Amino acid sequence: MVIALIGRELGIALVHGADTLAALLFFLVVTSLFPLAVGPSPAVLGRLAPGVVWVAALLAALLPLERLFGADYEDGSLDQLLLSGLSPLAVAAGKAAAHWLLTGLPLLLAAGPIAIMLRIEPGRLPALLAALLPGTLCLSLIGSAGAALVLGARRGAILLPLLVLPLAVPVLIFGTAAAETDQPRADLLLLAALLALALPLCPLAAGASLSAAAE
């Protein structure tokens, strides 16, 4: 049944193609601004590349979060989802999975070419991508919990980044660190640990928030 929910989310995303592509285009545009702003020198750009890719991916992943539950909350579909026989936790997990498929995965695929455009040292690229895989999953999980929490709040759109960005700081630290050292193993393991922590906790928090929002 969670698969049916994810299928529904992908179907909605397909109909609203522009909304779906917005996060990816935002990522491409922001990362393209850096060579223009700091100059094309490979030494400077290559040093900045992992951080630029990570910060841009983090901000891009925030963009679709407000509508993740917001659209369903406003038109009454959230009640239908909560009454579909799925537990609130499963609804939240399905939504987080859809967010990753629609935002995290495209960012992950675009990150490689963008990092090369930013003259990343070729040896560092595998570690960057290996860190982005658990990293984007963490961002989808943390983001969905934040999106569920601000549901129904006034100025939720402003509250959401203030809530999610601090929680994403550990992911950012270990994610960039993995691409800036010759021994990325420790950082990748720490990212995996963060993912193992977020995987049960975030859907739990998001599910409880959804039930509270529906009251």
Add this chain to the structure above:
Amino acid sequence: MLQADGLAAIRGDRLIFRDISFTLAPGEALAVRGPNGAGKSTLLRLLAGLLRPAAGKLLWQGEDALGDPPRHARRIAYIGHQDAVKPGFTAAENLRFAARLSGGSIAGALAALDLVALADLPVRLFSAGQKRRLALARLALSAAPLWLLDEPTNGLDETAAARLGRLLAAHRTSGGVVVAASHLGLPLGRANELVLG
């Protein structure tokens, strides 16, 4: 089948209603009436398990109904005052998720509310009454025994209200239970009545 015992609801700091008790046997219906703000929608959300009662119990075949909300959810089909349809989807696409969960036939549900001709039209082109009919088509998909309807006839013309009436009658004949709230008339036939406010 469904038994409410001393239900009460508080929203914010305000007591919406208290001491609501009723019993519905298979085939029976309850028409909830009352002015705007009397708590009709609140009562339906409470019966659906979306809202926890401040006091009282809800029993389904003698067992506590709200202890396991996902299990209770499978027993009910809830049509809120919002239509819960996506404007970018066609009528048929809007029903796909509900159909996958219940295993019902989309074509049959569309036919039950006379929407076959509109099946492939995006819902943003629908009128308010057509959207309402699409929301009600979920009932025809559902195999759930308990139907909870919040202002089901809002925006419906007489023909559509009569179709809804036939749908409700068929559901009750097969042993289902209906709880419907409205400040207007309902195409329910013989029904128990609960007046709020």
